[in-house]
Amino acid sequence: MRPLRRVLSVLLVLVAVVLLPAALATSWVDRTVADREGYLEAVTPLADDEAVQDAVTVRVRVAVLRLVSAPSVAEEALGDAVSLAVRRVVASQTFPPLWRASNEVAHTSLVEVLSQPVGEGGDVRIDITPVVEAVLDQLPAPFLADRIEVPPTSFTVAGTGEIDEARRVWQAVEGRGTVVPLLAVAALVLALVVSPLRRRTGMLAAGLALPALGLLAVSLVAGRRVVEAGAPRGEERELVLQVWDALVADLWVSTAVAAGIALVLLLVLAALPRRRATA
Numbered sequence: 125m126r127p128l129r130r131v132l133s134v135l136l137v138l139v140a141v142v143l144l145p146a147a148l149a150t151s152w153v154d155r156t157v158a159d160r161e162g163y164l165e166a167v168t169p170l171a172d173d174e175a176v177q178d179a180v181t182v183r184v185r186v187a188v189l190r191l192v193s194a195p196s197v198a199e200e201a202l203g204d205a206v207s208l209a210v211r212r213v214v215a216s217q218t219f220p221p222l223w224r225a226s227n228e229v230a231h232t233s234l235v236e237v238l239s240q241p242v243g244e245g246g247d248v249r250i251d252i253t254p255v256v257e258a259v260l261d262q263l264p265a266p267f268l269a270d271r272i273e274v275p276p277t278s279f280t281v282a283g284t285g286e287i288d289e290a291r292r293v294w295q296a297v298e299g300r301g302t303v304v305p306l307l308a309v310a311a312l313v314l315a316l317v318v319s320p321l322r323r324r325t326g327m328l329a330a331g332l333a334l335p336a337l338g339l340l341a342v343s344l345v346a347g348r349r350v351v352e353a354g355a356p357r358g359e360e361r362e363l364v365l366q367v368w369d370a371l372v373a374d375l376w377v378s379t380a381v382a383a384g385i386a387l388v389l390l391l392v393l394a395a396l397p398r399r400r401a402t403a
Contacts, residue, residue: 129318133325136315141332143308145340146297148382152375153294154301163231164224166370171220176366179279179359180219180252185210187256187277192263209262213255222254230281237287238294246287249278250363281364286354323393330390337383344372344379 156162170176188206213219230250237246256277282290297304312329319325351368355361 126320129320133315133319134328136311136318137325137329137332140308140311140315140329141336143304143311144333144336144382145343147305147308148340148375148378150297150304151301152372152378153297154299156371156374157294158235158298158301160228160231163234163371164227166374167227167367168220168224170366170370171223173366175362176223177214177219179363179366180223180255181207181210181214182359183277183279184214184252184255184259187275188259188263191256191260191274205263206259209259212262213258218258219255222252222258226250226252226254234282237282238291238298240291242288242291242295245284247280247284248282248287249280250367251276251278253277279360279363280356281367283354286351289350323396323398327390327393330386330393333386334383334390337379337386340379341376344376347372 156166185207188210189203192202192206227250230248234248237244237248240246253274253276257274260274315325315329316322348365348368352361352365355364
């Protein structure tokens, strides 16, 4: 009976360890990607990020210069006036609400696109047309035509190439942010209950959790490289990477905390004196 309990406890530990990275990932998807407020909480502070402001400034300046004209003004002077207006808007308190509103729309689009069948195509964009309109309001009247139709201006944060891979992950884990963690905890608790050597079982679980969490960290790094490779060069890539880093920051924290707990538990259990068998 005792050997059987050992085997069963080891199997349950393996189940718990395999489920650990999935538990962290599914929980993160539910609270940061699927949840609108969680998404906005992650990306809204980017309005104050210098790299994001620079990327938006470059894109908006190009868009505005295509819309304005002033024959009596030198081209260099016109460019300087537009640059000043763009910087004024992006650095002002006007920009954060515009950035948040744009990301509210982007999140709705993200969830809709990820929920579609694999192979449907599609992309996710952050629309910064309202920022272009705010800059146009700052420019002197002689620079503007009587009536300007502002074309859409946006950043593509997820193109068709990345969407299908994201869909597969999303559709596999979405809505399981509670179930998978509970299964992982249940497997670990049951392993400790049936084990005749609970100290060793705890050490085994903690020791195996570390490489499992390491694989999760490697996956995050690989994911960032895929995002970087798929994004166009220039200001759009910088903005896309900032959004990615902001979204996965919470998952990085969860991974680090779990690894810290596993390491401490392993060291504590290793330091505990072994129980001697009684005669």
